Amino acid sequence: MESDRPPLIVTAAAERWPVNGSFVISRGAKTHVDVVVCTVSDGTHQGMGEATPIYYEGETAENCITAIEAFAPAHDRFNQQILLDDMQRGAARNALDCALWDLACKQTGQPLWQQASLPEPRALTSAFTISLSDPAQMEADARAAADTHSLLKLKLSGSDDHERVAAVHRGAPEARLIVDANESWNDLDIAAEARILAQWGVELIEQPVSAGRDDLLADVDSPIPLCADESCHTSADIAALAPYYQAVNIKLDKAGGLTESIKIADAAEQAGLKIMVGCMLSTSLAIRPAFALAQRAQWVDLDGPLLLAQDRKPAMQFAGGEVMLEA
Known part of the structure; x- marks a missing residue:
């Protein structure tokens, strides 16, 4: 039963990665990118997900981490559907969602394409x-x-x-x-x-x-x-x-x-x-x-x-x- 499973352990952290030179679009130039890395553990296996805050929608690494840290304690046994139902779309949810998929792969030993019913990967x-x-x-x-x-x-x-x-x-x-x-x-x-x-x-x-x-x-x-x-x-x-x-x-x-x-x-x-x-x-x-x-x-x-x-x-x-x- 779902309630018999241990609560998921969730952590989130920001990382800064320098750009090779600069990346320029019509909105401006970037010399680095801040990403959010989320880990989700069942106590035995650990899944990881990374997301990039959507800066033109007002997202930052800090407010994404705040959103993850607010969601996880209130939903200690959650899955992808609960994420869709209860968490706003954006980078914070992406980091959690991808960490859940990665956790499922670690738990089952299946690759992601099989877990998600996607085509077998090719170059x-x-x-x-x-x-x-x-x-x-x-x-x-x-x-x-x-x-x-x-x-x-x-x-x-x-x-x-x-x-x-x-x-x-x-x-x-x-x-x-x-x-x-x-x-x-x-x-x-x-x-x-x-x-x-x-x-x-x-x-x-x-x-x-x-x-x-x-x-x-x-x-x-x-x-x-x-x-x-x-x-x-x-x-x-x-x-x-x-x-x-x-x-x-x-x-x-x-x-x-x-x-x-x-x-x-x-x-x-x-x-x-x-x-x-x-x-x-x-x-x-x-x-x-x-x-x-x-x-x-x-x-x-x-x-x-x-x-x-x-x-x-x-x-x-x-x-x-x-x-x-x-x-």
């Missing part, structure tokens, strides 16, 4: 992010990345974007391209922007408009699929997004865990939307559950550890533009 092509900069720098960064990465993701700002995409294409003419507008195209003719970017082979446009203003995409005839990112948090969002987008970017931190992320994937597929699985800046501990879900995705963007000065051990393997489980 996946992952995007590599080209940070927002002037066109010349982005061209140089793309040229340097092209030797090892066949899929590049460009950060855009709503200004001089054509020049940036053209420059990246010059630097890496054989690379597949994704662009992330980071909500910066509210005042632009999005269909016209997409037609221009199509000449450089761009195959996906992430979050062209601000979250909550998705209706700006009504009747937009884009030759490139549009992908909801900041607008997509939970499975309940899919029905409202389906008229405006052709794909959704699922991030475990936004969704509040692997459990809800699987529900988003189910809802997206039922609505006829394609799936991208992305990440925040993070170590391999956070990428492992996202990688399990990414087996269902058409686009994968799990380069978070590659953007750090160093990664956690054991690390995911990144080679030849692909990401795979550690040996």
Whole structure:
């Protein structure tokens, strides 16, 4: 019986990981990332989960730890469903949820993909992010990345974007391209922007408009699929997004865990939307559950550890533009 099991022992701590150089998007530059690491123990086995606070939603490592420390004592015997029912979505819930999945793997000896009824893992092509900069720098960064990465993701700002995409294409003419507008195209003719970017082979446009203003995409005839990112948090969002987008970017931190992320994937597929699985800046501990879900995705963007000065051990393997489980 559930009540016969010992209470779960939960701890949470913040860690700071330096970025390799700086990571620049339209909202600003980051030189480090603060993550929350949660452990959940049954007294015999221990599971671990990592989450990155969503800074643009007001999350910090400190308030995530506070949320975990408030939830755990009030729910000493909890599971994924109780998390979904009783804890707000976000990075704190993601850290707990992923720790629970890891604990279940340790208890049963099963790998995560079997525990979560996901496809057996294979190596996946992952995007590599080209940070927002002037066109010349982005061209140089793309040229340097092209030797090892066949899929590049460009950060855009709503200004001089054509020049940036053209420059990246010059630097890496054989690379597949994704662009992330980071909500910066509210005042632009999005269909016209997409037609221009199509000449450089761009195959996906992430979050062209601000979250909550998705209706700006009504009747937009884009030759490139549009992908909801900041607008997509939970499975309940899919029905409202389906008229405006052709794909959704699922991030475990936004969704509040692997459990809800699987529900988003189910809802997206039922609505006829394609799936991208992305990440925040993070170590391999956070990428492992996202990688399990990414087996269902058409686009994968799990380069978070590659953007750090160093990664956690054991690390995911990144080679030849692909990401795979550690040996």
